[in-house]
Amino acid sequence: MARVRLRPVFAPLVALLVLLAACGQTPSTTSSPAATPSAAPSVSFPLTLTDDAGRTITLLARPQRVVSLAPSNTEIVCVLGACDALTGVTDFDDYPPNVKTVAHVVVQAKVDAEKVVAARPDLVLAAGNGLTSEAAIKQLSDLGLQVMTLYPRNLDGVYRDIDLVGRALGVPQKAESTIASMRQRVKAVSDAVAAAPRPRTFYEVSVFEGTIYTAGKDSFLASLITLAGGSPVTGDAQSGAIQLEDLIAADPELVLLGDASYDPTLATQPKAITTLRARSGWGQISAVRSGKVLPYTDDVVTTRPGPRIVEGLEALARAIHPDLFGP
Numbered sequence: 001m002a003r004v005r006l007r008p009v010f011a012p013l014v015a016l017l018v019l020l021a022a023c024g025q026t027p028s029t030t031s032s033p034a035a036t037p038s039a040a041p042s043v044s045f046p047l048t049l050t051d052d053a054g055r056t057i058t059l060l061a062r063p064q065r066v067v068s069l070a071p072s073n074t075e076i077v078c079v080l081g082a083c084d085a086l087t088g089v090t091d092f093d094d095y096p097p098n099v100k101t102v103a104h105v106v107v108q109a110k111v112d113a114e115k116v117v118a119a120r121p122d123l124v125l126a127a128g129n130g131l132t133s134e135a136a137i138k139q140l141s142d143l144g145l146q147v148m149t150l151y152p153r154n155l156d157g158v159y160r161d162i163d164l165v166g167r168a169l170g171v172p173q174k175a176e177s178t179i180a181s182m183r184q185r186v187k188a189v190s191d192a193v194a195a196a197p198r199p200r201t202f203y204e205v206s207v208f209e210g211t212i213y214t215a216g217k218d219s220f221l222a223s224l225i226t227l228a229g230g231s232p233v234t235g236d237a238q239s240g241a242i243q244l245e246d247l248i249a250a251d252p253e254l255v256l257l258g259d260a261s262y263d264p265t266l267a268t269q270p271k272a273i274t275t276l277r278a279r280s281g282w283g284q285i286s287a288v289r290s291g292k293v294l295p296y297t298d299d300v301v302t303t304r305p306g307p308r309i310v311e312g313l314e315a316l317a318r319a320i321h322p323d324l325f326g327p
Contacts, residue, residue, distance in 0.1 A: 041172035049168055052128055052151035052161065053137075059146060062170040063122035069106050069136075070127035073150055074099055075306035076165050077125070080174050088119035094300075095308070111136040117143060123168060125150060152305045154223055155186065162307060178307060185310045186227070189317045192324050193229030201230035201320055202252035202287070203296070205240060205303075206259045212247060216240040220305060228316035229324075230254070248284050255287040256319055258302070260295030267295060294319055 048058045067088035068074040074093050077086060083098060088105035105115040111132060116124065124140055126132035128151025140147050148168065152158040159179045166175020203221060205213040215221035217237040225232040233250040235242035255276065260266040265275045272295050276288045287293055296302075296319060302312030318325040 041167075041176055043167045043170055043172055045170070047167065049148065049164060051148040051164070052157070053149040055147075055149065057146045057148055059123065059168060061122070063146075063168065065119065065121050065123075066169075067105055067116055067119050067121040067124045068093070069111060069125060069132045070150070071095070072152075072304045072306035073125040073127060073165075075304070075308060076150070076162055077169070079178055079307040080162070080166055080169055080171050082169050082171070085169070087121060088116055111140070113139050113143065116140060116145070121145060123148060125165065127151065152220070154220055155182075155227075155309065158305050158307075158309055159183070161305075182307065182310045186313060189229075189313055190227060193227075193317060193321055196229050196321055196324060198226075198229055198231040199253040199320060200233055200250060201225050201254045201256065202233040202247065202250070203256045203258055206262075212242050212244065213240045214242050221303060224302065224309075224313050224316055225320070228313055228320050230316070230320045244281050248281055251285060252287045253290075253292060254320060255285070255293045256296040256316075257294065258296050258299040261297050261299060269293065269295060 045062055046058055046060050048056055050056050064085060065087045066077055066082065066085045068077060068086060069090060071090060071093045074086065074089050075095060077083060078096050078099065083096065086099060086102050089099050089102045090106035091104045091108070092106075093099045093102070103115065103119060105112055105119060109131070113136070124145050124147045126137050126140075126147050126149045128149050132149070137147055137149065148164070150161045150164070152161050159182065162179055163172070163175045166172045166178075203215050203225060205215070207213070212235070214235045215225065215232055216239070217234040219234070219237070219240070222232040222234050233242075233247065233252045235246075257263075257266045257272055260272065264271075266272045269291075272293050273288070273291050276282045276285075276293055282288050296315075298312060298315035301308040302316060304312075314325070
């Protein structure tokens, strides 16, 4: 198989880490019911919170300066109206656009502890599943910084993290309204596809050094494909890799090319069909034979577990069921 190069190595690394965020835990594959209306939440400081790694931190006062070590964390901070509090982000942060001017404290997935300290954060938001290394988390904690790890394994985990950050930043009401809006949109998708057929769907993350990468078994992405009305063709739970013979045996009816934004040979449907038919063995796959191969350019919102994950779900649903959702 021809070697396909993507954008810098960090891009597929990030995608794979997010895709495998549910390893070892079966994710929710149905939409969560809307929350029952209750009294507006409130918080007071000092405030003790438990993060997704089971660690507790105590915030003596509402954080005024925040460092984010993952793009999804950055998006959570910003959707809660606290973008101006960010004093450090990663070189991979691109949304909202104004975060591109914030100092980079993570470059090519490596945390620069000196830069983090220089950003004088009251709160550091790390990422689980190895995106922020345990060594970096320990180093920052040992330096006296309050580090909170976010590691959502499914949609409910994203809701929990938005709530957690909302409480940490003293804006629980904003978190609650954000989550309620997301739940409504998820329910709309789930209801729309409930009675629809579920095509076997293969999502290509990348083909790199001859290895095919896709959604891992029981992964976040696999659960999103299910929610969007597809039947996911999955790879290894730990690596997301799938052997060509297993892919051929699974015989997907639809192929979504999540790497189309980074590979010009996949940029348009005609090019993508030609490229996949030229790959050894791929011509045996039903989707490739029938031309059900789609460049999928909403990969960032689909593989970034933040508030825009709902946009990713909607994009998947449109790709899998264009008859129900339109182009």
